[in-house]
Amino acid sequence: MSGDGGAAAASLVTSRAASVAQDIDAAFDRLLAVPDDARARLYDAMRHAAIGGGKRLRPLLVQASCDLFNISRDSALRVGLAIECIHVYSLIHDDLPAMDDDDMRRGKPTVHKAYDEAAAILAGDCLHDLAFEILADEETHPDPFVRIDLVRALAVSSGPAGMAGGQMMDLEAEKTRFDLATVTRLQNLKTGALIAFCVEAAAIMARLPHEARTGLHGYARDIGLAFQIADDLLDVEGDAALAGKALGKDAAAGKETFVSLLGVARAREQAQMLVDQAKAHLHGHGAEADLLRAIADYIVERDR
Amino acid sequence: MSGDGGAAAASLVTSRAASVAQDIDAAFDRLLAVPDDARARLYDAMRHAAIGGGKRLRPLLVQASCDLFNISRDSALRVGLAIECIHVYSLIHDDLPAMDDDDMRRGKPTVHKAYDEAAAILAGDCLHDLAFEILADEETHPDPFVRIDLVRALAVSSGPAGMAGGQMMDLEAEKTRFDLATVTRLQNLKTGALIAFCVEAAAIMARLPHEARTGLHGYARDIGLAFQIADDLLDVEGDAALAGKALGKDAAAGKETFVSLLGVARAREQAQMLVDQAKAHLHGHGAEADLLRAIADYIVERDR
Numbered sequence: 001m002s003g004d005g006g007a008a009a010a011s012l013v014t015s016r017a018a019s020v021a022q023d024i025d026a027a028f029d030r031l032l033a034v035p036d037d038a039r040a041r042l043y044d045a046m047r048h049a050a051i052g053g054g055k056r057l058r059p060l061l062v063q064a065s066c067d068l069f070n071i072s073r074d075s076a077l078r079v080g081l082a083i084e085c086i087h088v089y090s091l092i093h094d095d096l097p098a099m100d101d102d103d104m105r106r107g108k109p110t111v112h113k114a115y116d117e118a119a120a121i122l123a124g125d126c127l128h129d130l131a132f133e134i135l136a137d138e139e140t141h142p143d144p145f146v147r148i149d150l151v152r153a154l155a156v157s158s159g160p161a162g163m164a165g166g167q168m169m170d171l172e173a174e175k176t177r178f179d180l181a182t183v184t185r186l187q188n189l190k191t192g193a194l195i196a197f198c199v200e201a202a203a204i205m206a207r208l209p210h211e212a213r214t215g216l217h218g219y220a221r222d223i224g225l226a227f228q229i230a231d232d233l234l235d236v237e238g239d240a241a242l243a244g245k246a247l248g249k250d251a252a253a254g255k256e257t258f259v260s261l262l263g264v265a266r267a268r269e270q271a272q273m274l275v276d277q278a279k280a281h282l283h284g285h286g287a288e289a290d291l292l293r294a295i296a297d298y299i300v301e302r303d304r
Numbered sequence: 305m306s307g308d309g310g311a312a313a314a315s316l317v318t319s320r321a322a323s324v325a326q327d328i329d330a331a332f333d334r335l336l337a338v339p340d341d342a343r344a345r346l347y348d349a350m351r352h353a354a355i356g357g358g359k360r361l362r363p364l365l366v367q368a369s370c371d372l373f374n375i376s377r378d379s380a381l382r383v384g385l386a387i388e389c390i391h392v393y394s395l396i397h398d399d400l401p402a403m404d405d406d407d408m409r410r411g412k413p414t415v416h417k418a419y420d421e422a423a424a425i426l427a428g429d430c431l432h433d434l435a436f437e438i439l440a441d442e443e444t445h446p447d448p449f450v451r452i453d454l455v456r457a458l459a460v461s462s463g464p465a466g467m468a469g470g471q472m473m474d475l476e477a478e479k480t481r482f483d484l485a486t487v488t489r490l491q492n493l494k495t496g497a498l499i500a501f502c503v504e505a506a507a508i509m510a511r512l513p514h515e516a517r518t519g520l521h522g523y524a525r526d527i528g529l530a531f532q533i534a535d536d537l538l539d540v541e542g543d544a545a546l547a548g549k550a551l552g553k554d555a556a557a558g559k560e561t562f563v564s565l566l567g568v569a570r571a572r573e574q575a576q577m578l579v580d581q582a583k584a585h586l587h588g589h590g591a592e593a594d595l596l597r598a599i600a601d602y603i604v605e606r607d608r
Binding site for chain 2: 136148
């Protein structure tokens with residue numbers, strides 16, 4: 001693949017993504033076996049949110065990053081599963097009436113609609129714990145130094161200095177008009193931090209020296225931002241049926257986004273520039289980085 | 305101390321508890337320094353819930369358990385801080401309108417009253433992450449095997465097989481009439497699991513062989529249940545001003561408790577029996593277990 005994207009990239013992403021999605025669903029099905037007691041409803045709510053649907057982009061990104069270092073598929077899958085636990089927990093909580101108040105997610109009713117708000121809060125909390133339980137287990141990686149580094153990096157990426165901090169900024173965005181620098185920082189936290197962890201996790205498992213991680217960090221930062229710009233474009237131009245959720249909500253809430261600040265044409269240019277830059281960070285790698293290159297292309301070309 | 309409780313026990317608990325509470329407040333103050341950006345409100349909400357107030361029983365229990373094994377005060381404090389993060393996060397989420405709908409906690413407005421529901425959900429989520437970030441950091445303990453064991457044990461204690469699973473059962477208790485066995489199981493999960501982790505954490509840091517932990521596990525199980533029975537008694541007989549929260553809510557919600565199932569007199573007997581049994585589990589220990597013994601007595605004698 002020359003790195004120009006197009007049909008070959010899309011097909012590489014599609015085939016690997018389908019296999020990853022199947023593995024993640026099967027793993028959630030085993031992990032979330034419903035107990036025969038008063039907690040059944042809690043597990044049902046977790047299963048509703050975690051199984052079936054979703055692009056599984058983050059677990060795919062872990063696999064693609066692990067391709068660079070010959071890390072076992074099992075380790076990559078378990079780390080991807082832990083990240084998906086965090087991602088799904090954050091969707092459940094973000095969808096709550098007190099937060100973004102969404103009724104549909106991944107083409108299904110959100111958890112608080114299908115169950116109730118209490119079950120949604122607790123199902124999110126439980127998936128949050130499961131992420132760390134999965135990473136701490138020796139099945140994930142034999143080296144305890146690696147596991148503890150994964151735990152610490154994930155806790156930072158999902159907490160107040162990462163995803164949750166970005167979500168708080170996002171809520172404040174309805175009250176103040178943010179400039180481009182602030183929206184960029186918000187998105188680097190809200191979606192960028194967890195995407196960056198997907199790539200960082202492979203570097204941690206490979207015990208790659210910190211000075212050798214610069215290129216990967218650059219790749220992750222660039223695709224994280226490109227992903228969010230593409231999301232903002234889809235929010236304006238996308239198809240709600242394909243997306244499986246309500247669109248056009250940012251404009252309705254009066255929130256500044258990359259599209260409101262840059263306009264559609266410049267936002268699209270900016271996303272493509274970031275994708276090219278992301279791929280340039282992989283110049284030292286050969287065919288083993290093809291999936292990472294294809295994911296970068298896919299991120300701006302996707303229709304959901 | 306002979307193990308009969310009374311004034312000596314109360315004074316031992318009071319003096320150590322005051323010092324632990326001071327250390328925990330100071331640690332939260334450093335950990336939750338408010339950033340100069342749109343996340344300030346999130347940190348303010350976390351500080352509101354985490355700093356000042358609370359018995360800090362769990363961090364005290366970690367200290368008392370660490371007394372048995374000459375574990376450093378610093379390690380004990382950091383583990384206690386992580387557990388308090390989990391405890392405070394669970395209080396914030398449990399107090400939400402969709403859950404127990406409480407307006408007062410520790411004599412102050414609950415987080416969703418002082419801020420709003422979104423800030424409360426996110427503040428809880430962030431404290432949840434911080435717990436694991438603290439445990440994963442090498443400042444907590446030099447041995448990565450110990451740190452990863454702490455992470456795994458805490459994730460299990462707080463997740464669907466522990467505290468959060470118990471909270472789900474508690475919500476279901478308003479719909480069904482539970483029998484004594486089910487209420488016992490509910491409380492073993494809802495409050496018992498995290499209390500047991502306080503003691504288990506010391507055994508993990510001491511790298512105590514599993515077969516040598518039986519007595520400690522028995523102690524933890526017994527005081528966990530005694531604590532909950534005492535809570536149920538306080539809910540019926542206590543002083544809301546001292547408790548700093550609304551009382552009498554279980555009866556109003558038609559929920560079965562130890563008191564509704566056993567009556568006041570038998571519930572009090574049962575709690576005392578459990579305290580005696582808890583102390584009997586410590587028979588192999590000398591004066592180094594005095595604080596653990598005093599905590600057992602304090603748990604049923606406290607007025608808040």
